[in-house]
Each structure stands twice: as C-alpha cells, then as structure tokens.
Amino acid sequence: MTRSLRFPDGFLWGAATAAYQIEGSPLADGAGPSIWERFAHTPGLMADGDTGDIACDHYRRHAEDVRLMQALGLTSYRFSIAWSRVLPEGTGRVNAKGLDFYARLVDDLLEHGITPNVTLFHWDLPAALDDRGGWLNRDSADWFAEYAQVMFRALDDRVPLWTTLNEPWVVVDGGYLRGTIAPGHRNLYEAPRVTHNLLRASGAAVAAYRAEGRHRIGVVFNLEPKYPASTRQEDRDATRRAHAYMNTQFTDPVLRGVYPEALAALYGAAWPDFPAADLECIRQPVDFVGINYYTRQVVRDDPTQPPLRAAGVPQRQRTHTETGWEVYEQGLIDTLLWFRDRYGTVPVYLTENGAAFYDPPQAAGPVVEDPLRVDYLERHLKTLRRAIDAGVDVRGYYAWSLLDNLEWSLGFAKRFGLYHVDFSTQRRTPKRSALRYAQIIASHGAAL
Numbered sequence: 072m073t074r075s076l077r078f079p080d081g082f083l084w085g086a087a088t089a090a091y092q093i094e095g096s097p098l099a100d101g102a103g104p105s106i107w108e109r110f111a112h113t114p115g116l117m118a119d120g121d122t123g124d125i126a127c128d129h130y131r132r133h134a135e136d137v138r139l140m141q142a143l144g145l146t147s148y149r150f151s152i153a154w155s156r157v158l159p160e161g162t163g164r165v166n167a168k169g170l171d172f173y174a175r176l177v178d179d180l181l182e183h184g185i186t187p188n189v190t191l192f193h194w195d196l197p198a199a200l201d202d203r204g205g206w207l208n209r210d211s212a213d214w215f216a217e218y219a220q221v222m223f224r225a226l227d228d229r230v231p232l233w234t235t236l237n238e239p240w241v242v243v244d245g246g247y248l249r250g251t252i253a254p255g256h257r258n259l260y261e262a263p264r265v266t267h268n269l270l271r272a273s274g275a276a277v278a279a280y281r282a283e284g285r286h287r288i289g290v291v292f293n294l295e296p297k298y299p300a301s302t303r304q305e306d307r308d309a310t311r312r313a314h315a316y317m318n319t320q321f322t323d324p325v326l327r328g329v330y331p332e333a334l335a336a337l338y339g340a341a342w343p344d345f346p347a348a349d350l351e352c353i354r355q356p357v358d359f360v361g362i363n364y365y366t367r368q369v370v371r372d373d374p375t376q377p378p379l380r381a382a383g384v385p386q387r388q389r390t391h392t393e394t395g396w397e398v399y400e401q402g403l404i405d406t407l408l409w410f411r412d413r414y415g416t417v418p419v420y421l422t423e424n425g426a427a428f429y430d431p432p433q434a435a436g437p438v439v440e441d442p443l444r445v446d447y448l449e450r451h452l453k454t455l456r457r458a459i460d461a462g463v464d465v466r467g468y469y470a471w472s473l474l475d476n477l478e479w480s481l482g483f484a485k486r487f488g489l490y491h492v493d494f495s496t497q498r499r500t501p502k503r504s505a506l507r508y509a510q511i512i513a514s515h516g517a518a519l
C-alpha cells in the first residue's frame with residue numbers, strides 16, 4: 072500500500088515574512104523607529120550598506136503581494152507586526168494609521184481565503200524601549216503584554232493564529248552575545264537575562280490572551296538538531312552543550328517549566344538566580360508551537376571557544392546554501408520526533424523552512440530557474456510528510472520566504488524568496504520553486 076501521499080485535512084500551506092525585512096517605509100504614517108532603524112543606519116554593520124528603508128516596499132505594495140500569495144494557492148500567510156508602527160514609543164500612545172495598515176492587510180488576506188498567522192515580535196523592538204533597557208529591563212514583559220493586548224483587541228476577531236516571539240535564540244545569541252544583529256551587544260552576562268525576559272514577555276502575552284482571546288496562540292522557536300562529530304566523550308559533551316544553548320534553553324522553560332541544568336555550568340557566574348515565580352509565568356500553556364527548521368549542526372569539542380566550547384564541523388561532501396547551511400532534511404524529522412517525544416502532543420506548525428541559493432541572473436523571462444531551491448523544498452516536504460505519517464501533529468508549513476528580502480545584516484544578497492525581487496524596480500518574478508510549490512499545494516501534497 073503506497074504511503075499516504077496527501078497531507079492531513081485542514082493542513083495549512085503558507086509562506087512567511089517579517090516586517091522589517093519586507094515593508095520599507097519604516098517611519099511612515101507616524102511609525103516610531105525600531106532598533107533595526109538604528110542598527111541598519113550604523114555604518115559597517117550591514118552587508119553592502121543595505122537597509123530596510125525600502126526593502127520590498129511591501130508597506131505600499133501589500134495588495135499586489137496578497138495577489139502573489141493567491142496565485143500560489145496559499146491558504147495561510149505568516150507575517151509580523153512592526154511594534155513601533157502601532158506603538159511609536161513602545162507603550163502608551165497608539166498610532167491608528169499603523170494599526171490600520173495591519174487591519175487592512177488582514178482583511179485583504181481573509182477576502183482571498185488566506186488565513187493570517189501573526190507574529191507579534193520578529194526582532195524589531197521599538198527604539199524607545201531599547202533606550203529604557205530593552206529586553207534587559209524586567210519591565211519588558213509588561214511592555215510586551217501591553218502591546219499584545221492592543222493587537223488582540225484590534226484584530227483577534229479576524230486573526231485565528233497568533234505567535235508571541237520569533238526565534239528568541241537568535242535575539243539572544245545574535246543581538247546580545249555575538250552582536251551580529253540589533254541591538255549589537257556582546258555581553259555574556261546579558262544573554263541569559265535576555266532569554267529570561269523574552270520568555271517572561273511571551274508568557275505574559277499568553278496570559279493576556281487567555282483573558283480575552285478567542286483563538287490560538289503559540290511561540291516560534293528555531294530548532295537546529297546537533298550531532299556529535301565522533302563518539303569521543305568530549306564531542307558528545309560539546310553536542311549536549313550546543314543543544315542546551317540553542318534548543319532546550321527555550322523549549323524546556325516554556326514546555327516543562329525548567330531550564331536545562333547544563334546552562335548553569337555553561338554560563339557559569341553569568342547564570343542568574345531566577346525567581347521561581349517567573350517560571351510559572353513562562354510555562355503558561357501554549358496552544359501550539361511554531362518550529363523553524365533550516366539545517367543541522369555536526370558538533371565537536373572546542374576548548375578554544377568558551378563558554379560553549381563547541382564548534383561546528385563542516386560537512387563538505389554535501390550541498391550547502393548561500394548562508395553556509397548544509398541541506399539536511401533528515402534533521403527535520405529527527406527534530407520533530409525528538410520534540411514530540413520530549414514534549415508530547417502539543418500541535419506544531421513548521422513556521423519557517425527555506426534556503427538562500429544563488430539564483431543566476433536571468434533575462435527578464437517569466438520564471439527564474441532555481442533548481443536547488445526546488446530540490447530543497449521537495450526534500451523537506453517529503454520528509455515532513457514522513458514525520459506526519461510517524462504521528463507528529465503538524466498542522467501547517469510556511470516556506471521562508473514569500474519574497475526575496477532583507478536577510479538582516481547579510482543584506483539583500485541572500486535570496487530566500489519563492490518570488491524573485493528586483494530591488495531596483497520592485498518587480499516580482501516567480502521562481503520555479505514557486506510554481507512547484509503551487510503544484511504541491513493544489514494536490515494537497517499528492518504531487519510530491
């Protein structure tokens with residue numbers, strides 16, 4: 072009997088984006104600046120001097136972009152709210168024009184039969200809140216809950232899927248330890264405190280939602296499975312540290328109410344003594360979890376790289392993307408089975424999956440040929456179906472990304488889009504992967 076070729080009834084076929092990466096017009100209509108406005112305009116921090124000043128000009132071209140979604144047959148679209156469009160100072164005064172942009176976008180999606188999946192925080196913290204300490208300030212949980220409540224009251228009648236944070240690990244590791252993304256800090260003492268306040272903020276928003284929300288709310292983690300480079304104990308220990316730092320540092324507090332004990336040893340003196348009551352807030356039950364999967368990491372012991380003392384081992388024999396990530400779809404099912412076995416039956420959406428490949432410049436033809444991205448998409452969707460067949464409750468898939476966009480400090484050169492964007496003309500052109508995805512959606516997976 073052939074394996075079930077179709078995906079479950081009601082499975083959502085989506086694509087994902089984030090505000091600062093696509094919208095442009097960062098200060099239009101009363102919007103306040105975010106920390107990305109500052110970071111991107113700080114010389115030397117962004118590849119090629121790229122910024123989100125225009126990006127995909129989505130703030131003005133949103134109607135055209137919704138039509139592009141419909142052309143693919145998408146049944147869902149995941150996007151984020153720019154917090155400082157709605158609350159220019161982060162708290163207090165609401166900017167009606169900012170809120171109205173998102174209300175119109177949601178209405179347009181619904182009119183096209185596309186289910187909105189709304190991320191409240193996708194890294195673009197209002198600059199005014201960073202001036203008050205940002206995620207280092209324990210008050211950040213209250214700021215975020217206030218903002219979340221504004222959004223729930225404005226849009227919960229039309230938005231069935233909410234998520235609080237996108238990828239807290241990236242904010243901690245990139246924004247506060249390595250300094251590669253906004254706000255560009257490099258401070259080991261700050262990292263665990265930011266983890267903790269991000270998770271407290273997420274819990275506070277979920278608690279606020281429970282008081283008046285009518286639909287479902289979750290949180291989005293990027294999960295990257297870690298594999299030991301050898302059977303040596305040192306490599307196995309390094310792999311465990313890397314897994315705790317990147318994965319269970321976030322999933323365990325939210326889904327089990329405790330931090331992995333490896334973190335205290337890893338952070339050492341930098342590990343704070345968190346009040347137990349905080350974990351009660353953090354472990355607010357969520358309705359689902361979004362998992363963003365891109366690649367795996369093979370890990371070896373590396374004493375020269377404290378505090379993690381772990382290094383990635385390049386898998387040169389395999390295809391890699393333009394961001395240096397190994398194409399490794401087996402890691403997707405390994406991660407989903409691990410997640411199900413550790414946390415039980417909490418529903419999952421694959422809220423991001425995709426690849427940046429060098430799409431060769433094409434004559435202005437109707438389709439951009441991107442064979443490597445087509446291959447990546449097929450491999451991961453086939454693997455996702457295997458995980459579903461193995462009993463993992465996956466409710467939807469979101470390709471990262473609908474459009475080529477600003478890949479944060481890597482700039483526009485890293486192209487993840489199903490649609491190619493010519494940033495000098497704003498012309499959108501479907502890639503072969505977009506047409507293949509449309510075919511898969513139309514057959515509800517059978518065409519895989």
Ligand SMILES: OC[C@H]1NNC[C@@H](O)[C@@H]1O
Nearest residue numbers: 089238363423471478487
């Ligand atoms: O690196 C690709 C994507 N990963 N997750 C978060 C998104 O904002 C990134 O563009």
Ligand SMILES: [Ca+2]
Nearest residue numbers: 119120121483
């Ligand atoms: Ca450029």
